[in-house]
Amino acid sequence: MxxxxxxxxxxxxxxxxxxxxxxxxxxxxxxxxxxxxxxxxxxxxxxxxxxxxxxxxxxxxxxxxxxxxxxxxxxxxxxxxxxxxxxxxxxxxxxxxxxxxxxxxxxxxxxxxxxxxxxxxxxxxxxxxxxxxxxxxxxxNDVPDGMHNSMLPMFLTMACYVGAMIASMQLVQVYKHNRGKASRFKLFGYVQLSALIIAIVSTIFALIVAYLITDLDTAVMLKVAGQQVLLYMAAFNVCAIFTFLIGEAGMIINIPILLSQTIANGATIPREMMYGYYEVVSYITPMYHSVNSYFAVMFGSTDASPFVWGLVAVGVGALIINLLVVTVLHRKEPAPRSIIQ
Structure with a gap:
């Protein structure tokens, strides 16, 4: 304190x-x-x-x-x-x-x-x-009574992140299974496009639930929708780094990173009160930027753009790392699989 x-x-x-x-x-x-x-x-x-x-x-x-x-x-x-x-x-x-x-x-x-x-x-x-x-x-910036209001930024962010983490494991496995059938960069593009489609569809369902249980107006919902898609893509690429590197075993690394962000996301304690490890996590992972942007958009009158740009920086950084992994480590294409009749 x-x-x-x-x-x-x-x-x-x-x-x-x-x-x-x-x-x-x-x-x-x-x-x-x-x-x-x-x-x-x-x-x-x-x-x-x-x-x-x-x-x-x-x-x-x-x-x-x-x-x-x-x-x-x-x-x-x-x-x-x-x-x-x-x-x-x-x-x-x-x-x-x-x-x-x-x-x-x-x-x-x-x-x-x-x-x-x-x-x-x-x-x-x-x-x-x-x-x-x-x-x-x-x-x-009075927050309406009830946990469904005060904790909405955190739970909306966590739900999106967990979904993106699961999707990263599944889509990267599909990418690896289809190597040899198309170039690795084309397959990487398909992975990103699939993630974007999931982000849009999941955002629709998430905001329907949020609209039914909270008092947020339509203008706020539109801003939240755009950020939710951005958050999904950033979280997807962060989680996909380890899956691209070591396959399904990457979930072993992704789970503690997720748990670390439950403390480092800024919904419960501010960055000033965090120990050094969690403070570093808050800068290089998506949740802190997303939660604080949601607080600003839903309940505050401060500018949300610094947090949105932080989320963009994390997502773009993770995307570049994934491209480097695909370019360097996946250079050798596997031999085409034979089809057994």
Whole structure:
């Protein structure tokens, strides 16, 4: 958790705001960034570059001195890894509880100096104690309730990847079985064309299911459809590398790579919290790019293009590796098989 970054924006020049900002900077176990404006920090939060934005308004100290509600805004981005959003919610509740207790105590000390007050005035003072501090928990890019919404980017990606992994084993075996009947490059082209047809058909079925169980609109579905086809082709070529190299035994390598991506895909924990191995996996495999692009397209307002281009880079890189394997290792064509009548 200490690898996460949060932004602390203090616009209050008063003593109270400066003191609270200092206490938060010293006590929170995160990397604190305090050199942003509120607008810049909000954009960082939109892009998931920070996990939490704490904003102390410029009238904070003045409100506290006047006996009015002193407010601090805590903003989180729900279109992010589930561990980040849930952890930030817990941390904000703890901060608010401590600050509320502190402000109530200070307000009560001032009020106790005025004893034997009328009933109506006593009620007003009690209300003043209760509202001495207000911590606003603000959510941007709200994700609808339910696991079918929050985990849709991950499960849609995993379903596509597993299907592509199985198809890579089957289609490459067909490629090897038919060597000698056509050139290896023509057969390689047939393999890619077959994978593309499967990608389009499987995407139709996947999005029908997604449409039936979620509230995504048609415009979002069209964007998801294009990425789902791209993801399938990228995942297919990544998995096909090992099948082209060592045949069916390549599944022995593909399965742990798949399992590694369940941690490294960014749906549960962000890249900042990953150990080195998983962080490397997140860069060179398709799932991380796909999951974060889906979060941006389905629930967020940030730009999905960096993740889409990352997915393209992984797919093109895997395709080039497969072409090299076919060119170098499959140079010798097998003798044509005799047909036994």
């Amino acid at each position: 200490d690898q996460l970054k949060i932004a602390l924006v203090n616009e209050d020049a008063g003593e109270t705001g400066i003191q609270i900002a200092k206490q938060l900077s010293e006590s929170l176990p995160f990397e604190i960034e305090s050199d942003y404006s509120n607008e810049k920090a909000l954009q960082k939060l939109e892009d998931n570059k920070i996990a939490l934005l704490i904003h102390i308004p410029e009238n904070f100290s003045a409100s506290a001195q006047k006996g009015e509600s002193a407010e601090i805004n805590f903003t989180v981005n729900e279109a992010s890894a589930t561990m980040v959003s849930s952890s930030m919610s817990t941390i904000v509740k703890e901060i608010n509880q401590q600050l509320s207790t502190s402000f109530s105590t200070q307000t009560a000390q001032g009020i106790l100096m005025n004893m034997n007050v009328p009933e109506e005035q006593a009620a007003a003072m009690a209300q003043q104690i209760e509202n001495a501090y207000v911590g606003n928990y603000v959510i941007i």
